[in-house]
Amino acid sequence: MKLRNLAVAALSALVLALPADMADASKVKGEVTNFDFSFQGLTGTYDRNQLQRGLQVFHEVCASCHGLEYVAFRTLSDRNGPELPEDQMRAFADMYEVWDEELRDWRPATGPDHFPESQFEGAPDLSLMTKARAGFSGPYGLGINQLMKGIGGPEYIASFLLGYTGEEDFQAGSMFYYNRAYGDWVSMAPVLFDDMVFYEDGTEATEEQMALDVAAFLTWTAEPKLVERKHAGFVGVIFLSVLAALLYLTNKQLWAPVKKAAKKD
Structure with a gap:
């Protein structure tokens, strides 16, 4: 009985010691949708085709502003990842240029090289976004939600990309756009529109499909050994x-x- 009372007291002290926003993971400023991803749950795995589609969306839409400086091109061929054949991986890397300290010049990227870093100030590196952003289940609490659903980062990424309401506001010489997932105005304009990319596997490139695909790919960049x-x-x-x-x-x-x-x- 004493042991039980001691455990209850310790748990209560831990909860009281947490800040209010940490103790209640449901207090999310924006509206994050609970999407289903194949890699969630105890036995979930990455969908190779979805990761390849997400890589395509990143390359054609996101890479112009955002980077993946912690991801090496060679990992695109790894098992339980996009699993690109070696020749396709090398051809994909060749489309990027990296700075070579020995040559003191730019050269085409190879497998061991990493994706370029973000090209614009204020544009975050996307390989960390799904780890840094907590969605509906949050990184706090007792861990049950995280075990079954994940930390919510993929849901936040997808919800953010789909969260533009169409409202615009011109402030201090810059245009801002309201985003439901963020719960406020953001400077990044909407980037996804139906059929803006062509999926070779026949999947229809709807706005939601592209958002889910790139969110899954970014999750893999943050959790390649999940x-x-x-x-x-x-x-x-x-x-x-x-x-x-x-x-x-x-x-x-x-x-x-x-x-x-x-x-x-």
Whole structure:
């Protein structure tokens, strides 16, 4: 009983110690939609075709302003990623230029090189966005929502891209656009429109489809080993369960003679 009271007191102290916005993950300023992604849940995995479509949207729409400086081109061929064939990966990297310190000049990128960094001041690097942004389930709380749904970053990215209301406001020489997911005015104009890209796999390039695809791809850039970690965790749980069962049976067998002798006495 004392142990239970101690646990309750410790949990209460932890909750009270958190700031108000951290203790209540539901307090999100904007409106974030709960989209379903294939990589969510205990056994979720990345959809290779979706990651390839998301890479295409990033390359054709986002790369003109935003960077992915923490992502190497060679990882586009990794298992549980976009899985581009080696020749396609090299051809894709060749479309970018990187600064070579030895040559003191620009050259076409190769597999070991990283995507260029953001080209404009204030344009965030997108490989970190899904980790930095908390959506409907947030990074706080007891962790159940995060375990089942993820931290909400992909939902925030997709909701942001789809969240423009069409309202515009000209302030201090700049145009601002209202975004429901952000819950305020933003300087970035809407970037996705139906059929602005052509998907070779036949998928219809609607605004929502492109938003979901690029959000999934950006999640992979932030969590490239997500599937491997889930697999390792699943194996670890099975191993610990078997070990616990063996320890229980061993304990029963070791103490059985003692208990039997105690009953006779």
